[in-house]
Amino acid sequence: MPRFSIVVPSHGVAGRLSLALDSVLAQSFGDFELIAVCDGPAAPAAGVAADHAARDSRVVLVHSPPSEGLGAARNAGVRAASGLYLLFLDGDDVLAPGALAALAARLEETGEVDVLYFEHERSPWWDGEPTTTAGPAPVAVRAPSFSPAEAPRLTGVALPAWSAAYRRSFVTAHDLAFPEGHFTDVGWGGLVTVAAERVAVLRRxxxxxxLRRQGSRLDHVLPCGTTAMRPMTEGLMLALTLAALWGCSLALDGRVRAGTVLVAGALLALFAVKHSQALFLGLSLAAAGAAVAVRRWTRRRPAGRGVLAVTAVACGAAVGTVLLARALRYPTGTDSVQDLLTGHYALPDRDRPWPELLRLEGSFWLEWLRRQLWQPLFAALLAAGAWGALRRRGAFGLFVVATALTGFLTQAAHPDITVWGERLIVVAWLLPVVGVPLLLERVALRPAADVPGPRPRSLPDERSPVTR
Structure with missing residues (x-):
């Protein structure tokens, strides 16, 4: 009988399953069996687990239909287990080096307790630094093991199933099983807490x-954590993008210091919200500023302090975004492409991700154009908005077009036609919203000579010469 049976469900994590299995097989304490629970023989994870089983006889394959959920997969692993203690490990998590040796040593001290709770840490999946360490609450009990009644606030049901080792005979004697549904860890934790008689803690x-971070740091400071992060992130992203465009307008209008400060502050805040948008916007504004400067120089006109200042700030923001993301160990471009192509690592990594991405981009944009030709309203509004912005507002219009371009860059980073562009490409609507009214402005102010009635007073052209 092995000392530990480690149950690893693998649904949807084939791309990271090797890391989990290797972290167990590399343990210095070798008295264990590793039970990989796969959806079926043809599932991608089954091939990964079979390769490990061929190399190490301690790896056992068990099948559980994906429709039955995570709880059923863990229950299938428990039924196949023969070890003295059960451990659960998600297929995209890993065991820390020396973890099993530390568990075995602690169990020698405590005796055969029903449950041995331990600590865990949360780390970005791209191999960044640990973010937080969590575990059972501190207890005042001095004995190696104790009853849950002696430390009623030790765990409750807040700890996940993979934060403890469970004596298998205790689990089978009480007929404990994971309930169905999304909150299976909560149900399991409650059942274990009620049934356990002797427990212990390992402070390690x-x-x-x-963790699969999406490029936002807001979940560290907001009380909701990662809950509702998509609408909160994208709302703030749009607001900060518009703030940067406002700063461009101020700089072009002669208020260079206020404008550049607003652009720099918006781009800096945008890095914390969605660093890919900070990069896209910085590059787009820098390109727009360079185009305006070159155009003016070719006409033997000065580029203007506002244009040069915004261009310099945007270039600095783009370079700073890359350097800061690397310093914080954010995912690289290759990591992001692999995440896209493998369905968030539900499939194994691609050998040649970039050529596959280019093929996917070609197919996506052809289909996107076909749909636009069938329903051309959006394309027509984009063309009219671009014409109005460039025709009526010159330099600032080019910055508007550049800002709207970030919507297309965001969509290009997700070339999946099933993820339709109303959400990803939303910044592109800036062109119709700003440009179409500018295009209609002259028509609205033109006197209608053939229409009886009072004539509207002529209004001065409010365009500032700085913006041309």
Whole structure:
């Protein structure tokens, strides 16, 4: 009988399953069996697990239909287990080095307790620094093991199933099983807490829970954490993007210091919200500023302090975004492409991700254009908005077009026609919103000579010469 049976469900994590299995097989304590629970023989994860089983006899394959959920997969692993203690490890998490040896040593001290709780840490999946360490609450009990009644606030049901080792005979004697549904860890934690008679604690990190961060740091400071992060991130992203465009307008209108400060502050805040948008916007504004400067120089006109200042700030923001993202160990471009092509690592990594991405981009944009030809309203509004912005506002119009371009860059980073562009490409609507009214402005102010009635007073042209 092995000392530990480690159950690893693998649904949807084939791209990271090798890391989980390797972290177990590399443990210095070798008295264990590793039970990989796969959807079926043809599932991508089954091939990964079969390769490990061929190399190491301690790896056992078990099948559980994906429709039955995570709880059923863990229950299938428990039924196949023969070890003295059960551990659960998600297929995209890893065991810390020396974890099993530390568990075995602690169990020698405590005796055969029903549950041994331990600590875990949360780390970005791209191999960044640990973000937080969590575990059972501190207890005042001095004995190696104790009853849950002696430390009623030790765990509750807040700890995930993979934050403890469970004596298998205790689990089977009480007929404990994971309930169905999304909150299976909560149900399991409650059942274990009620049934356990002797528990113990190991103050050591055993599991590293790998997080899939989306490029936002807001979840560290907002009380909601990662809940509702998509609408909160994208709302702030749009507001900061418009703030940067406002700063461009101020700089072009002669208020250079206020404008550049607003552009720099918006881009800096945008890095914390969505660093890809900070990069896209910085590059787009820098390109627009360079185009305006070159155009003016070719006409033997000075580029203007506002244009040069915005261009310099935008270039600095783009370079700073790349350097800061690297310093913070954000995902690289290749990491992001692999994440896209593997369905958030539900499939194994691609050998040649970039050529596959280019093929996907070609197919996506052809289909996008076909749909636009069938329903041309959006394309017509884009063309009219671009014409109005460039025709009526000159330099500032070019910055408007550049800002709207970031919507297309965001969509290009997600070339999946099933993820339709109303959300990803939303910044592109800046062109119709700003440009179409400018295009209609002269028509609205033109006197209608053939229409009876009072004539509207002529209004002065409010365009500033700085913006041309």
């Amino acid at each position: 990190v055993v599991v590293r829970h790998l």
